[in-house]
Amino acid sequence: MAEKKKYLYGPVPSRRLGRSLGVDIVPFKVCTLDCVYCQLGRTSQKSIERKDYVPVEAVLAELRERLAEGLEADFITISGSGEPTLHCRLGELIDGIKKISDIPVAVITNGTLLYREDVRADCAKADVVMPSLDAGDEEAFRKINRPHADISVERLIGGLCAFRDGFAGELALEVFFVEGLNTDAEQIGKIKDAISRIRPDKVQLNTAVRPTAEAGVERLDVEGLQAIAKELGQRCEIIADFRPQRCGRHIEGKAEEVSGSPASKMGALLSMLKRRPCSLNDICSGLGIGRNEALKYIAGFQQEGVIDSEEKDGIFFFKFKAN
Ligand code: SF4
Numbered sequence: 001m002a003e004k005k006k007y008l009y010g011p012v013p014s015r016r017l018g019r020s021l022g023v024d025i026v027p028f029k030v031c032t033l034d035c036v037y038c039q040l041g042r043t044s045q046k047s048i049e050r051k052d053y054v055p056v057e058a059v060l061a062e063l064r065e066r067l068a069e070g071l072e073a074d075f076i077t078i079s080g081s082g083e084p085t086l087h088c089r090l091g092e093l094i095d096g097i098k099k100i101s102d103i104p105v106a107v108i109t110n111g112t113l114l115y116r117e118d119v120r121a122d123c124a125k126a127d128v129v130m131p132s133l134d135a136g137d138e139e140a141f142r143k144i145n146r147p148h149a150d151i152s153v154e155r156l157i158g159g160l161c162a163f164r165d166g167f168a169g170e171l172a173l174e175v176f177f178v179e180g181l182n183t184d185a186e187q188i189g190k191i192k193d194a195i196s197r198i199r200p201d202k203v204q205l206n207t208a209v210r211p212t213a214e215a216g217v218e219r220l221d222v223e224g225l226q227a228i229a230k231e232l233g234q235r236c237e238i239i240a241d242f243r244p245q246r247c248g249r250h251i252e253g254k255a256e257e258v259s260g261s262p263a264s265k266m267g268a269l270l271s272m273l274k275r276r277p278c279s280l281n282d283i284c285s286g287l288g289i290g291r292n293e294a295l296k297y298i299a300g301f302q303q304e305g306v307i308d309s310e311e312k313d314g315i316f317f318f319k320f321k322a323n
Contacts, residue, residue: 006062006271007023007024007025007054007058007059007062008021008022008023008024008059008062008063008066009021009022009024009271009275010022010073011071011072011073014075014077015239016130016172016204016239017074017075017077017106017128018073018074018075019072019073019074019075020073020074020075020076020077020106021066021071021073021075021076021077021103022077022079022080023059023063023076023077023078023079023080023093024079024080024081024275025053025054025059025078025080025084025087025090025093026053026054026080026081026082026083026084026086026087027045027053027054027081027082028040028044028081028082028274029041029042029043029044029045029081029082030043030044030045030047030053030082030083030086031043031045031046031047031082031083031086031110032046032047032048032083032086032110032112032113032147032148032151033046033083033110033112033145033146033147033148033151034046034145034146034147034213035110035134035144035145035146035176035213036143036144036145036146036178036181036212036213036214036217037144037176037178037208037212037213037214037217038212038213039210039211039212039213039276039277040081040213040275040276041213041319042213043146046148047086047148048086048112048113048148048150048151049086050085050086050087050088050113050118050119051086051087051088052087052088052089053086053087054087056089056092056093056096059093060093060096060097060100063076063097063100063101064100067100067101071103073103074103074104075103075104075105075106075127075128076097076101076103076104076105076106077105077106077107077108078090078093078094078105078106078107078108078126079106079107079108080275081274081275083109083110083112083113084107084108084109085107085109085113085114085119085122085123086113088118090107090119090122090123091118091121091122091125094107094122094125094126095125098125104127104128105125105126105127105128106126106127106128106129106130107123107126107128107129107130108130109123109129109130109131109132110131110132110145111131111132111133111156111159111160111163112147112148112151112155112156112159113159114131114156114159114160114162114163115155115156115158115159115162116159119159120159120162120163120166120167123163123167124163124166124167124169126169127169127170128169128170128171128172129163129167129169129170129171129172130171130172130173130174130204131160131163131171131173131174132173132174132175132176133156133157133160133173133174133175133191133194133195133198134175134176134177134178134182134191135153135182135187135190135191136153136182136186136187136188136189136190136191136192136193136194137153137187137190138152138153138154140153140181140182140187141153141156143181144176144178144181144182157194157197157198160173160198160200161197161198161199164198164199164200170201170202171198171199171200171201171202172200172201172202172203172204173195173198173200173202173203173204174203174204174205174206174239175191175203175204175205175206175232176206176207176208177205177206177207177220177224177225177228178207178208178217178218178219178220179207179218179219179220179224180218183220183224183228188228188231188232191232192231192232192233195232195233200235201235202235202236202237203232203233203235203236203237204236204237204238204239205225205228205229205232205236205237205238205239205240206238206239206240207219207220207225207240209240209313210276210277210312210317211277211310211312211317211319219240219313220240222238225238225240226238262297265287265289265293265297266297266300266301268287269283269287269294269297269298269301270301270306270307270320272286272287273307273318273319273320274320277310277317277318277319278317278318279315279316279317279318280294280295280298280316280318283298283318298318305321306320306321307319307320307321308320308321
């Protein structure tokens with residue numbers, strides 16, 4: 001019998017959202033961007049076309065089951081392994097979630113489609129929206145985010161401003177810094193200007209602490225991020241986690257302890273690695289298992305050629321090998 005498709009993951013404790021239940025609504029690496037720092041690897045389908053990628057009814061049915069089991073979460077977070085605003089029924093999904101649950105809804109997006117009125121209307125149904133802006137001009141945008149040909153940085157900033165104007169919920173803007181690409185004084189100044197136009201409630205600073213799509217993508221050190229936070233002003237906070245215990249930009253934190261058979265733990269491990277490269281510590285704390293058990297599953301998957309490993313700053317990260 002074919003395995004039932006799962007659209008939900010977690011809840012995971014998230015620094016930004018508390019206990020967050022993730023909802024993944026686009027296929028792996030369908031995105032409007034191809035960021036050099038992406039932890040999921042290169043974008044396989046760069047697109048700006050909104051489509052009915054996964055059946056909203058099936059996502060809601062899975063959520064209904066989780067709620068019936070007594071799900072406890074601070075947020076239901078629409079995010080995942082691609083750009084969620086590419087799903088053309090995003091608004092319908094949020095409406096559906098709100099009909100069956102009182103848990104607030106967050107959308108984590110790269111923000112590039114907010115120039116579209118339909119995308120703004122869909123996202124405005126959420127309680128919290130967390131878009132990104134990593135560049136202050138077109139040259140840096142192309143270098144860091146490698147956008148679809150129809151997306152420009154001005155279009156992105158314009159969309160974010162228009163969304164802010166019509167959105168009463170919380171807007172938390174993430175800025176991801178890559179040493180040497182968007183860290184000079186000129187870029188910081190331009191990003192600061194864009195932030196003052198967008199007027200987010202919060203600005204959250206991140207950097208490449210995990211393996212990235214491109215080799216040679218350098219993280220900023222803590223002192224560098226602190227200096228930028230000071231320059232950008234009071235609404236700034238640093239969300240990069242320099243400790244090797246956490247998974248992800250779009251998916252944060254560690255998962256609940258996975259109970260049950262080795263098969264279910266192996267399934268949970270693969271699901272974790274499909275979303276982010278994880279260190280041995282991440283895997284142990286994420287699945288609530290010991291190092292020996294984790295190493296046994298890792299060795300099995302490595303023998304089958306399903307996962308790979310990569311070293312970054314002295315820590316080994318395990319990654320799912322996409323076909
Ligand atoms: S980091 Fe996010 S926005 Fe950038 S390519 Fe990866 S999935 Fe897309």
